[in-house]
Amino acid sequence: MTGIGAYERVREAWTRVEGGLGRVLPASLPQLAAPAELPAIDAVEVALAVSLPEDFRASLRIHDGTGWPHSGSGQPSPVPLDYLYDTKQIVETTRMWRDGYHPEPDWDDPQVWAHLVDKGTLLLNGPVRPIVGAPGAVVVGDMNGDVHWLLDLDPAPGGTPGQVVRVDIECASWDVLAPSWTELLVRYAEDLELFAADPDSSTLTIDQDLGPECEWGVSLDLGGTRPAWLRDVQARDPHQ
Template sequence: MPVPWPEGGPWVLATTSASVDWQRAAAALAAASTVRAAALVFGSAERPGELLLGELATVLEAGDAAADPLSVDEAAAVVRTLARTHGLVLVVGVPGLLVPAGRAGWTPMDLAVAVSAPVVVVTGTGPDAANHASLALGAVAAHGLAAAVITVGDLPGDAAPAAVPAADAGAAGEPGPGDAAEQPVPEHEAGMPVTPAGRVPAGALPDDHAVAARRWLHPLLHASAGRPKGDTPPPAPQPLPPPATTSGKRVVLLLAGVFVSLSLVVCGLAFCQPAGQTDMSLEQVEVTAGPEGFVRPEPEPGDLARPGAAPGPDAGAASARPVAEICPQHRGRVTPARPDRATTRRVNAAWQRIEDWLAAHAPAGRRSLAPPAAAQTVDAAQRRMSVAFPADLVASLRRHDGVRPRSAGFALPPFYLPMPVADLPAEWLMLCGVLAEVFDAPESTWWDRAFVPFASSGDGGNLLVDQRPGRRGRVGEFFNEEGVSFDGWPGSVAELLERTADSLETGRPYAGRYRPRVTADGALDWDIV
């Protein structure tokens, strides 16, 4: 069965040898897209050139693997962080898909599995191209991921540089309709199990690289979903509704023009490292400051007050406040929440119902639930974030510390994976940093330092609990291009778990919208009805 090709998000780009011009392939993918693109590069001795830097908003190179290697989970966290502010994230593995790239010998293939990313295999046009591409495609097929092939180099004979005119995305090794297209087959492609979805020629670049790139690459490789390439200022933000009027309203803030500095990404990820472990090593290469002509919109009369932004024509030019000032860490005497017996019993009862149903109907989902978090780990996260968690969230973490790494067997409706407590501070700080960098104020309609994320959708969204005074414990939904909404979400984590258990046991759609379903491999999924 064909595997759908995503229109954006993370794509793993792996070369078949160190001699393949991966930069030209990555630049073509970025140029052909309509979204802001980033690249995270592993294993390349070649620094990014002008062509690549000219097409990407952000380029990160992993530090020397021999000095301070990333674990696969840390690398996945970097990818997910970039995906929050970029529509396309190219994860580049040089010199190959199965070559170790980090701590404990993980490979780009392992990272593709961890973030559920399709794989773009980049090969040359030499006599070994078909053999090398076939080996890489076989590895991808074994993991059930989607794959495509791009060739880079001189095209022998009369072969055209244009991509295959019609081919559906599919699992590696499964030819699509385009494989039967009537067109000359270059000799180096004769042994490939699939027709390349892109042919990028060598030599001088055309005047309009974007137009040419879209011609070289099949439309499935034209990323279009997510944060667009910005050329207009963002709309004026709308205020969050007051506590008494949140029901039935949805807060929308289009995050056009948000260009997050890479120092934020690095700080956000290093922030969650336990004492005694090495920090992640990332090197900032290039970050664009923002779209030309970007101006901060003047506040409307109904907007929330924004301390620190003086009125006047130069108000929008003020420097962003430090992240530590917007979202302080270890600030004040935060008393970590400890659930009482009644709260613990209620949460455990809801989890027991969920566990029993999973064990009987979705065993892969039951296996994906992680063991309990240690009490001291939960306490440390609260002190670090300077926010006391609601007691029922603490009780839930003490029952299951999220889901196991690289496991998608269980999700809260409709697609939110419970996060381990070790990931909460990094997620919180990253979003607080966007607040500091973009909105230049401690209050915002988009995010608040008193929001505690606890489940992630992997595409820029999460579930959170609101710990602002007067609203403590309420569950809400966040997405980076929309902001926060509490519409339709329960008043507590305990209620969320109970409603989830009700839906599983009865088969009735959660909130009338999401019906539980068990996949062929025994995982829990939710269908939109």
């Protein structure tokens, strides 16, 4: 994905998102932040020692995150989170995420993950490794500090570097929302448009005071269902 092409595709996707919000949640539009400066985006890469996906860099040049919604403020969140981080918050929160990384060989194992999925205590949708604090992730937004959106730069087999993952740590749920940031925005735009046309058919639930609920994109009925990349892995009970 080239730089100019990436920017054009992301700009088009954001235009669709903004158009959808204008139809179903216009009070949220002021919460979309101004563009980030290129030096600030470069500083994220330096601070975290990563190369951000080109389309996410382009997205920051359009909106450097979103504002924080407050009940009764009249400006709900424009995204199904409390907010998307700006460049500084991306660095701060990703560092906090990495600080929580404690390698556990007996648990950070596809055989164990297969066992936990089979038992219904771990929900996995897509090619993502369920490792809290994994250094191959960049945290880009959250809801109540429990639900996060990550850019997964080190996906499981079959995944795409830069895929967007929704992680609910408390519920042990990991969902690949889209293979890229651009495709995430397009998916969100399509659901906003569908909500405008037929709310009952959309996967969005929108609170006019707070914004879209964070369950957007969650795969239902995953209990006991392995993603394709774990399908042939022999399960291992870590307690035995």
